[in-house]
Amino acid sequence: MNNKKKHQTVLLKETIQSLKIKKNGIYVDGTFGEGGHSIKILEKLGENGTLYAIDQDPEAIKIAKKITDHRFHIIHGNFAEIDLFFKKNKIKKKIDGIILDLGVSTMQIMSKKRGFSFNLDGPLDMRMxxxxxxxxxxxxxxxxxxxxxxxxxxxxxxxxxxxxxxxxxxxxxxxxxxxxxxxxxxxxxxxxxxxxxxxxxxxxxxxxxxxxNQEINLLKIFLDKILKFLNYKGRISIISFHSLEDRLVKQFMIKNSKNPHFLNKIPLKENEILQLYQKKLKIIHRIFPTKKEIINNPRSRSAILRTAELKN
Ligand SMILES: C[S@@+](CC[C@H](N)C(=O)[O-])C[C@H]1O[C@@H](n2cnc3c(N)ncnc32)[C@H](O)[C@@H]1O
Incomplete structure (x- = not known):
């Protein structure tokens, strides 16, 4: 790293509150970054709680490996492959909450050699x-x-x-x-x-x-598979910084919170019956950063946090 400026976690308090953390729950931070959200989740968890954190960036993994806490497990990889990690690590239990804080971390932006910044001279790489x-x-x-x-x-x-x-x-x-x-x-x-x-x-x-980094595709893949990992009343909170990402998250939450439109139709086709039994979400909220947060951390200006909860 060329510059030691620390990542200022966006919507930290709001995201942690949105997860409604249970002391003994199982949580996933899908975008560990510099650990801002993970550290707070660990503070809220009890002795028997668990936090799995994922990041695709080897530099983030180096930071995560410094955390010595029996409740914390770091996974190097892509959150779109959450099913593979669960299978590989033989994790059978459902999760009580997951967060994604999309985009880049300050550590990535401020490192010349990573090539994310238009201000810092370095190789034009940009791979997370x-x-x-x-x-x-x-x-x-x-x-x-x-x-x-x-x-x-x-x-x-x-x-x-x-x-x-x-x-x-x-x-x-x-x-x-x-x-x-x-x-x-x-x-x-x-x-x-x-x-x-x-x-x-x-x-x-x-x-x-x-x-x-195929960011939009990977978010789509993640959204398509995440519901089957969520526990009853489990929460999903996603912070996006780009209108395409936010649209995907919004549509995912709306689509999964509605009853299928064919409820009065008889007989139902097989795929329609399956839809009736699909897991349903309750939309909890959409939160924007306050003016104060935007002044303190201009990177937060385009952030939107959306949260939903699994109903059945
Ligand atoms: C905005 S930062 C997260 C910051 C973190 N919440 C904190 O407070 O320190 C986003 C992080 O997510 C990682 N990331 C982005 N897309 C990812 C993906 N599809 N799978 C895994 N990690 C990803 C990036 O490498 C980066 O470290």
Missing amino acids: NPKIGISASKWINQEKINKIYKVLKYFGEEKFSKRIAEAIKKTRKKKPIITTLELSNLIKSHIPWEKRHKHPATKSFQAIRIFI
Whole structure:
């Protein structure tokens, strides 16, 4: 790590309250990061409680391994593979609560060598797990320009995505784009940035990071499998920072909280009968950070916490 600035956990109090922690419950922190949520969960748990924490970043795992607490278990991997971890570790019990605090940690952003920051010069990598997939630099130098344009537009909602993609095309013909500053300077010099509030490369860097780490796909996969692991009255709390993520979480909670629309229809088809027996959620709340939190921690400005509880 190049900078020791600590991660300020977003919506910490609200997330912990939202889990309604039972002393002897089993909990999962799917995005350990620097442990902000995990530490608080451990404080609330009793002697017989359990916390499983997951992170795909080896640097986060190093931090987690410093926690010596018999109730705490760290798993290196992706939360979308929670079923595999449970199987591998022979965990048969259902969980009483799970949290996801999506996005990047301060440790990741502030490390030059990870390539997440448009301000810090370093290799353009952006992988949360550097052993999986390809680096942002490799992708940007070899991908079709139309695909780059779509990634910037879809994941970054970047107004100038076409212009940026064209600039990437021209530049990489002369020389591959290797570093974070090469990319952020290129973006800065091709869009009318002085009128904007944020750094002109903000949206493009976010879009590329989301694509490289397959963040939206993995969240979808996770949501598709998580209900079968939740205990009766178990809670799921997710903090998202991007409108696409939040939409997925919202739709997941709404879809699983409604009764199927064919209740009065007879006879029912087999898949309709199965839907009747599917587990149902009760939506608990949606919480935004306060003005005070946003001033103290600007990274929290786009955060939304959604919580739901399993009814049956
Ligand atoms: C915003 S940070 C979490 C911060 C943490 N709540 C804290 O207070 O320190 C997000 C963390 O989740 C991890 N992460 C993101 N997506 C993941 C995924 N699909 N599977 C596992 N870990 C993931 C990242 O590597 C990062 O460490």
